[in-house]
Amino acid sequence: MPDKVLDDISHRRFNPLTGSWLLVSPHRTKRPWQGQQEGPSKNKLPEYDPKCYLCPGNKRAQGDSNPQYKSTFVFVNDYSAVKEEQQEYTPEVRDDDLSSLLLQAQPVTGRCYVLTFSPKHDITLADMTAAEIVPVVRTWTRIYASHLAANHLLHKQAADFLAEKKEEDEVLPSPPKEQLRYMQIFENKGAAMGCSNPHPHCQVWATSTMPEEPGKELEQMTKYRAAHGGRHLLGDYVKLEMEKEERIVWQNDSFLVVCPWWAIWPFEVLVLPKRHVRALVDLTEDERLAFAEAIQEVTRRYDNLFETNFPYSSGLHQAPLDCTEEEAENSYFHMHFYPPLLRSATVKKFLVGYELLAEPQRDITPEQAAAKLRNCGGELYRKALE
Amino acid sequence: MPDKVLDDISHRRFNPLTGSWLLVSPHRTKRPWQGQQEGPSKNKLPEYDPKCYLCPGNKRAQGDSNPQYKSTFVFVNDYSAVKEEQQEYTPEVRDDDLSSLLLQAQPVTGRCYVLTFSPKHDITLADMTAAEIVPVVRTWTRIYASHLAANHLLHKQAADFLAEKKEEDEVLPSPPKEQLRYMQIFENKGAAMGCSNPHPHCQVWATSTMPEEPGKELEQMTKYRAAHGGRHLLGDYVKLEMEKEERIVWQNDSFLVVCPWWAIWPFEVLVLPKRHVRALVDLTEDERLAFAEAIQEVTRRYDNLFETNFPYSSGLHQAPLDCTEEEAENSYFHMHFYPPLLRSATVKKFLVGYELLAEPQRDITPEQAAAKLRNCGGELYRKALE
Ligand SMILES: O=P(O)(O)O[C@H]1O[C@H](CO)[C@@H](O)[C@H](O)[C@H]1O
Ligand SMILES: O=P(O)(O)O[C@H]1O[C@H](CO)[C@@H](O)[C@H](O)[C@H]1O
Numbered sequence: 001m002p003d004k005v006l007d008d009i010s011h012r013r014f015n016p017l018t019g020s021w022l023l024v025s026p027h028r029t030k031r032p033w034q035g036q037q038e039g040p041s042k043n044k045l046p047e048y049d050p051k052c053y054l055c056p057g058n059k060r061a062q063g064d065s066n067p068q069y070k071s072t073f074v075f076v077n078d079y080s081a082v083k084e085e086q087q088e089y090t091p092e093v094r095d096d097d098l099s100s101l102l103l104q105a106q107p108v109t110g111r112c113y114v115l116t117f118s119p120k121h122d123i124t125l126a127d128m129t130a131a132e133i134v135p136v137v138r139t140w141t142r143i144y145a146s147h148l149a150a151n152h153l154l155h156k157q158a159a160d161f162l163a164e165k166k167e168e169d170e171v172l173p174s175p176p177k178e179q180l181r182y183m184q185i186f187e188n189k190g191a192a193m194g195c196s197n198p199h200p201h202c203q204v205w206a207t208s209t210m211p212e213e214p215g216k217e218l219e220q221m222t223k224y225r226a227a228h229g230g231r232h233l234l235g236d237y238v239k240l241e242m243e244k245e246e247r248i249v250w251q252n253d254s255f256l257v258v259c260p261w262w263a264i265w266p267f268e269v270l271v272l273p274k275r276h277v278r279a280l281v282d283l284t285e286d287e288r289l290a291f292a293e294a295i296q297e298v299t300r301r302y303d304n305l306f307e308t309n310f311p312y313s314s315g316l317h318q319a320p321l322d323c324t325e326e327e328a329e330n331s332y333f334h335m336h337f338y339p340p341l342l343r344s345a346t347v348k349k350f351l352v353g354y355e356l357l358a359e360p361q362r363d364i365t366p367e368q369a370a371a372k373l374r375n376c377g378g379e380l381y382r383k384a385l386e
Numbered sequence: 387m388p389d390k391v392l393d394d395i396s397h398r399r400f401n402p403l404t405g406s407w408l409l410v411s412p413h414r415t416k417r418p419w420q421g422q423q424e425g426p427s428k429n430k431l432p433e434y435d436p437k438c439y440l441c442p443g444n445k446r447a448q449g450d451s452n453p454q455y456k457s458t459f460v461f462v463n464d465y466s467a468v469k470e471e472q473q474e475y476t477p478e479v480r481d482d483d484l485s486s487l488l489l490q491a492q493p494v495t496g497r498c499y500v501l502t503f504s505p506k507h508d509i510t511l512a513d514m515t516a517a518e519i520v521p522v523v524r525t526w527t528r529i530y531a532s533h534l535a536a537n538h539l540l541h542k543q544a545a546d547f548l549a550e551k552k553e554e555d556e557v558l559p560s561p562p563k564e565q566l567r568y569m570q571i572f573e574n575k576g577a578a579m580g581c582s583n584p585h586p587h588c589q590v591w592a593t594s595t596m597p598e599e600p601g602k603e604l605e606q607m608t609k610y611r612a613a614h615g616g617r618h619l620l621g622d623y624v625k626l627e628m629e630k631e632e633r634i635v636w637q638n639d640s641f642l643v644v645c646p647w648w649a650i651w652p653f654e655v656l657v658l659p660k661r662h663v664r665a666l667v668d669l670t671e672d673e674r675l676a677f678a679e680a681i682q683e684v685t686r687r688y689d690n691l692f693e694t695n696f697p698y699s700s701g702l703h704q705a706p707l708d709c710t711e712e713e714a715e716n717s718y719f720h721m722h723f724y725p726p727l728l729r730s731a732t733v734k735k736f737l738v739g740y741e742l743l744a745e746p747q748r749d750i751t752p753e754q755a756a757a758k759l760r761n762c763g764g765e766l767y768r769k770a771l772e
Contacts, residue, residue, distance in 0.1 A: 006491060009472040012595060014490035020598050023467065023494060031465035032447070035582030061418070079417035081409065081740070081747055086395040098626045102619075103647050104400035105392060108409060186739035194736025196421030203739065209398060211744035212406050233488075240484045261489050315743035338742050350580025353572035353589065354467070356724050357701035358597035361467055 007365055015262035016224065016233060018216050022264055022360040029343070029363045037346040038192050038311075045122035045198055054199035056119045067170075071135040073116045074143060074172055074204075080112035082207055084176045110207035111176050115139060115185075117200035124189065124200050124309065126299040126380055133292035135168060140185055140316065141280040141288070147175045147183055147206055148281075149322040153329070157281045180206045182214060182320045190311025192340055192348060206321065214317050222330045234332040238272050247366055249373040250297045254290035257298055259366040259373065266342045266349050266362065267305065267369050269298055271335040278331045279318035297377070298337055304376040308345035313338045393751055401648035402610070402619060404602050408650055408746040415729070415749045423732040424578050424697075431508035431584055440585035442505045453556075457521040459502045460529060460558055460590075466498035468593055470562045496593035497562050501525060501571075503586035510575065510586050510695065512685040512766055519678035521554060526571055526702065527666040527674070533561045533569055533592055534667075535708040539715070543667045566592045568600060568706045576697025578726055578734060592707065600703050608716045620718040624658050633752055635759040636683045640676035643684055645756040650746040652728045652735050653691065653755050655684055657721040664717045665704035683763070684723055690762040694731035699724045 012021045053060045056068045061078040089107040091100070117125060117136050125133060145158035152158070187202035188195040210218075224233035241247055241258050249257040249269060260270045271294050277283060283291060302310035319331035340348040342363065355361055398407045439446045442454045447464040475493040477486070503511060503522050511519060531544035538544070573588035574581040596604075610619035627633055627644050635643040635655060646656045657680050663669060669677060688696035705717035726734040728749065741747055 003475075003477075003491070005473050005475050009475055010468045010494045010496075011475060011491045012494050016488055016490075021595075023593075023597075024491075025467040027469075028465060028467050033582065035580060036577035079414060081411040081414055082396045083413075087391050089389075089391050089395055089397060091389075098622055099630075102402055102623050102626055104402075105389070105397045108396045108398050110396075182744075184740060184744040186743045188736070188739040191422035194421060194738040196419060205740055205744070207409075209407075211409075212746075213742075213744050236484055237488050240488055244485075313739040313742050315739060317743070336743060350574075352580040353574040353699040353701060354570060354591055356599075356699050357572045357703070357722060358568075358570040358591065358599050360598075 007367070012359075013262050015260075016237075017220055017262070018213070019220050022262060022362065023354075024362050024365060026363065026365050026368070033343070033347050035350075038341075038348055039346075047120050047122050049121045049199070052121055052197060052199050054114070054116050054197060054201055055121050069116070069119055069170060071118065071132075071168055072139040073119075073170060074113050074139060076173055077112035077114050077203065081205060082108050082110035082112060084109055084111055084178065106209065108207055108209050109178060110180050110205065112206075113143065113173070113204040115143070115202050115204055117202070121199045124299065124303075125295055126303045126310075127382070128296065130289060130293040130296045133295055134289055137280070137283075137288045137292050137295075138166070138169065139172075141283070142169065143172055143204060144183055144185070144280045144318070144321075146172055147180060147321050149179050152319075152322065153325045154279055154281050154319065161281050176206075178208065179322050180208055181322050182207055182210050184211060184214070184315060186313060186315035188313050190309060192311040193313050195311075210320060214320075217317060218320075218327060218330060221332060222326075225330055232276055232330075232332050234272055234334060235276055238274055247370045249301065249370050250294070250377070252290050252293055254287045255294040257294055259370040261366060263366040263369065264351070264360040264362055265338045265340060266364060267302065267337075267339050267373060268366075269337040269339075269373070271295070271298065271337070273333055277333040278328055279333055280316070282333065295335070300380050301373050301376050302337075302339060304378065304381050305372060306341060306345040307381045308341075310339055310341060311348075312340070393753070398745075399648050401646075402623075403606055403648070404599070405606050408648060408748065409740075410748050410751060412749065412751050412754070419729070419733050421736075424727075424734055425732075433506050433508050435507045435585070438507055438583060438585050440500070440502050440583060440587055441507050455502070455505055455556060457504065457518075457554055458525040459505075459556060460499050460525065462559055463498035463500050463589065467591060468494050468496035468498060470495055470497055470564065492595065494593055494595050495564060496566050496591065498592075499529065499559075499590040501529070501588050501590055503588070507585045510685065510689075511681060512689045512696075513768070514682065516675060516679040516682045519681055520675055523666070523669075523674045523678050523681075524552070524555065525558075527669070528555065529558055529590060530569055530571070530666045530704070530707075532558055533566060533707050535565050538705075538708065539711045540665055540667050540705065547667050562592075564594065565708050566594055567708050568593055568596050570597060570600070570701060572699060572701035574699050576695060578697040579699050581697075596706060600706075603703060604706075604713060604716060607718060608712075611716055618662055618716075618718050620658055620720060621662055624660055633756045635687065635756050636680070636763070638676050638679055640673045641680040643680055645752040645759065647752060649752040649755065650737070650748055651724045651726060652748065652750060653688065653723075653725050653759060654752070655723040655725075655759070657681070657684065657723070659719055663719040664714055665719055666702070668719065681721070686766050687759050687762050688723075688725060690764065690767050691758060692727060692731040693767045694727075696725055696727060697734075698726070 010025045145161050148158045183206040185204050221233045247258045256272045314337045316335050318333045319328045342349040396411045531547050534544045569592040571590050607619045633644045642658045700723045704719045705714045728735040
């Protein structure tokens, strides 16, 4: 490693995906911690919880009953952050220009789904095998495919994927009439990450507007490609990380798992396909399994690291649902994991005062984090305790 | 209010200070909460805690003893995130261009201080009178003034302020030899905001680099001024909010407290001077008191809102320590408060999955938040319980 000095000194690193900097203070892990600690995760959940609104057969808030589903199950969120129908809002052409400059708003419509990973209340992705995660990847792909604009560059692929229906594929709610712009698939796992139900699930929020983060990434990827003879930022990054071998956590033939150079969260991880994949519908059957393997490796290593049910937020970034050919081509599918734990099962990193007011700050380096995650493969710690 | 419809529909609002959007879903407060709850804040602290490293007379981690200070006390953080001296680091001119494009780093030096608000272990800003907060504002001003570059537009004012030393002004550590670029003054209050010691204090991190957030703000304010005949973005915003009266929490002759149009945190507040103030050293003696009053009003109302010791991160943004005349002129002093509580003393808003992966999202509107904060002035709730 040429820049060994970065293990000891404060420095900033640049995130080319978002175009912003963060502060790294590796020496700071020595400070004692007397602040808030997370409660230990309660591992003793029942396989079926009659009070859980996600378990098969149970009633949900608005009175609907869940089917006796066998793998995944998708439904429209009973408390959606965005809705398909709402009152019209067209910002008035204001009489004074200050309001239209400084009080800008735009309406957002869309739909929010909840997507369970398994009928079992007491497991997580880390407890599932890659083969068991494949149906999750398939459901993500189907829901994405079914929302794609009719004139989308990937529409034919999407239609083909939907056509090759498997027996276990459940019937998805039919997509909203209005064509939406972007679909964000994400998981909040653990109480520390605001998750209010341990039943393994993720959320899907599809909106009429392009959200900030994927918007910034697409802009940066587009600029990079234009400046570098059509090469992809993340394609080049995969190549570089495979050469350097300093931040790799795990890899197979199709996917690379790294703690990115610009990681903010202590054990932040980026899952990248090794070839240019624009969206879920680009993945071949083999690649879906390879991706499921990557997810399995990340979540199991997370749990093994501090021998706890590791909290995180994760999510997929890919081509918008409705976009130009160029936007679709410039997109490079990837998955982020943002986990808060820093030193143990109970001590997390707080991104607070300085981070909110000035700049994100991290303590251990991404290289140190990657080394730790590389070394905690092996069987899920809970298995050995059984 | 012309846009009453925004009380009911999902929409995005634009933050002209940072140039980014956020999602507002007012109808979403109806959802039940079954997730993590904050522990009740323990109000029974001793006035002096022999184990606290901030109390007068006590020993700190590295062995230094605190003086028997009477109001504020400033010392260099024993676990600083940045240091004055460290190994040299000059990014090598790399042989391959991928590394220099995708693995960018720059060294950061600087100094971190801790600044106590009072010798009393068991109070907060909300318990102090405006007159008692004035020495805190004075200490902020003195530490800022003492770090200003010799050729700074405000240097003469800074020197004058330092010269009019009052008896109670303690001796500050002398500033580092190297001229630093920016000083971030911020407070993390409460365990929920990563604060590990309840003794009332804030932090000051001064760095050789310009951090992201104030950097973005200065850029946006500079663009606005250039496009609007020299008018200040925040000056115009003050004028507009005083006309609209929809988001005002409180005001006096010199300062306005609003829940900004673009607030992300449920009860986020922005404290703005009514005239163009570039930095702390611009404030007159009367304005320092007016500013202390604003801080008192915000923190007391916060505590009254849910009758709890309200957690938040807060911080000052002002002219950089070392900058061009134009940068100093374009700066507009203000204070942000970012508090996490949403519905009660124990239920906070989590900025997690969607917020991290896609876009910040809030539930109640800033107008609703401002109305609640307007209506909870009056005596500090704890006083009535005594
Ligand atoms: O310096 P403290 O109070 O120990 O630490 C707290 O504030 C810092 C600055 O916002 C953060 O980096 C830490 O994560 C937080 O726990
Ligand atoms: O929708 P949930 O799981 O109830 O809520 C959680 O995730 C949302 C999306 O990231 C956040 O807006 C909420 O603050 C969080 O508690």
